[in-house]
Amino acid sequence: MRKLNNDKIKITEYKDHLCLTGLSDFDVSQIFDCGQCFRFDADITETGKKAFSGIAYGRYIRIEQPGEDKILLYNVTETDFYDIWVPFFSIDENYSIIKEDIIKRFGQNDVICEALKYGAGIRILRQEPWETLCSFIISQNNNIPRIKKIIAKLCEDYGSKINVGDNVYYKFPSPEAVAEADPDQLMKTGAGFRVKYILDAAKRVSGGQIDLSGISKYKTNQLLEVLQEIYGVGPKVASCVALFAYNRTESFPIDVWIGRVIKKYYPEGLDISSLGDFAGIAQQYLFYYERWRR
DNA sequence: GCCCAGGAATGTA
DNA sequence: TACATTCATGGG
Numbered sequence: 001m002r003k004l005n006n007d008k009i010k011i012t013e014y015k016d017h018l019c020l021t022g023l024s025d026f027d028v029s030q031i032f033d034c035g036q037c038f039r040f041d042a043d044i045t046e047t048g049k050k051a052f053s054g055i056a057y058g059r060y061i062r063i064e065q066p067g068e069d070k071i072l073l074y075n076v077t078e079t080d081f082y083d084i085w086v087p088f089f090s091i092d093e094n095y096s097i098i099k100e101d102i103i104k105r106f107g108q109n110d111v112i113c114e115a116l117k118y119g120a121g122i123r124i125l126r127q128e129p130w131e132t133l134c135s136f137i138i139s140q141n142n143n144i145p146r147i148k149k150i151i152a153k154l155c156e157d158y159g160s161k162i163n164v165g166d167n168v169y170y171k172f173p174s175p176e177a178v179a180e181a182d183p184d185q186l187m188k189t190g191a192g193f194r195v196k197y198i199l200d201a202a203k204r205v206s207g208g209q210i211d212l213s214g215i216s217k218y219k220t221n222q223l224l225e226v227l228q229e230i231y232g233v234g235p236k237v238a239s240c241v242a243l244f245a246y247n248r249t250e251s252f253p254i255d256v257w258i259g260r261v262i263k264k265y266y267p268e269g270l271d272i273s274s275l276g277d278f279a280g281i282a283q284q285y286l287f288y289y290e291r292w293r294r
Numbered sequence: 295g296c297c298c299a300g301g302a303a304t305g306t307a
Numbered sequence: 308t309a310c311a312t313t314c315a316t317g318g319g
Contacts, residue, residue, distance in 0.1 A: 035314055140315040145303055147314085192300035197316080234316050255314040287314075 002082050005092055011081075018081060020071040025095035027121020028052055028065040034122050034288045036244050038135050038148045039155075039172070055155075057084045057128060058171045060164045075164065090123045098249075102282045105275050111265045112282060115289035122284055125244060129212040130205060131172040132245035133227070136237045137197045146190070153189040154178075178202035197232025204230055220248045243280040251280045261286045 004011075008022040032040045032052050040054030045064055053062040062074040076085060086092050099116055106112040134154075139147045151172075158173035158181060178186075179202035186195045204210045215226050220242060227238040235254070242251040252272045254262075262270050272279055 136314085137316095141299090141313065142301090142315090143303060143313045146301070149302090187300090190301070193298090193316090194300090232316060236315055240314075253314075256312090257314065291314085 004086065006094065009091070013078070016074060018073045018076055018078075020073070020091075021069050023069070023071060023091065025099070025121060026065075026071065026089075026091075026123060027068075028063055028071070030119055030121040030288065031089070031123050031125065033292070034119065034284055035144060035291075036240075036284070037125055037127060038139075038144070038151050039131075041148075055162065055169050055171060056088055056125075056131075058162075059084065060162050060169050061085065087126045090126060093123070095123065098278045098281055101276055101278055102285075106282065111289075112285065115285040118293060119285045119288040122281075122288055124247075124249065124281055124284060126247050127245050128172070129216075129241065129245040130175050133201055133205075133212070133230070133233070133237075133241050134172075134178070134198055136240040136244075137201060137230075137232055138191055138194055139240075140194065140232070140237060150190045154186075154191070157181075157185070157189065175202045175205035179206040194232065197230070200231035201233070216246055220251060223248065224251070239280075243283075249280045250275075250277050252283050253280070255287075257287050257291050258283060261290050264290075 006022075008024075010021045012019040012021075029042070029050050029052075031037075032042070037054075037056075039056060040052045042050055042052050045051050045066075047066065049064060049066045051062060051064040053060070055061075059080060060075050064072040064074070066072065073081065073085065102112060102116065103110075135147070135151055138150050138154075142150075152170075155170035155172055158177045159170040162169040162171060178198060181199070181202075183195055183199060186198065189195075191198060205212055210226065210230065215223055218226065223242055223246060224235070224238045227233055227241055228235065233241075239251045239253040242248040243253060252258075252275070275282060
């Protein structure tokens, strides 16, 4: 087994899964319920524990968390674990440092401290740029169940199949496959008025006008600018793509929920430029706190 | 500045 | 049960 940069994490190989212990600040439900990823579905194991399964980077994975400090990864090879799933789940990221920095920036008495406790296991996933771009175009003026439904249909209609046992899954379609799609057929995904945006994005990416790999070296401001050249991509969608696909943890998407958070807890306004390199992660804690706290 | 696209799940009264 | 809102954006 290769080494991780965190000695506390212990990895044990079993016949059909990997077991991780010592990984703190990690809650599978919170990670998949905080609205950053639309391709994973929850189910309940025989032992009554929540599990999630889905597709990322063209691969199927099933992840269970039977205890706070126990993560089980199924359908994973050792190579894929290090090359794909460690970065995908930010397993190599030390969230205690991030949380300390956020508290230092916001202050000990700030509402962020409650939010950090409430969503203690949130992690920002590192997702594929094209899938993230397309997904967040679809997410505009939309709710999570419907976003998931539209994306699932898009994958069924234009993505390639993955067989896992008796189940069939679909990869996220390539930009080429979407670019070649008939607009009327694309309407059948339920994406509605967003179809023209998805098509523009697919054509720009497959045609080479936008190089989603190349722009990863851009400074964040420049990255946001380039993304917003795409028809239907504004500041919100661009900053989500920067945060969730390009690991720009300082990128701070402002949606209706965060708008409410600012109005409610920071009536004097919030100076985002003073929030440091992890402003976007702080945003996720605030979003999750305001969205799901009863 | 305001409304609409296209649609349905979810929240709220 | 009604009724508003929903992880926005661009065009008219």
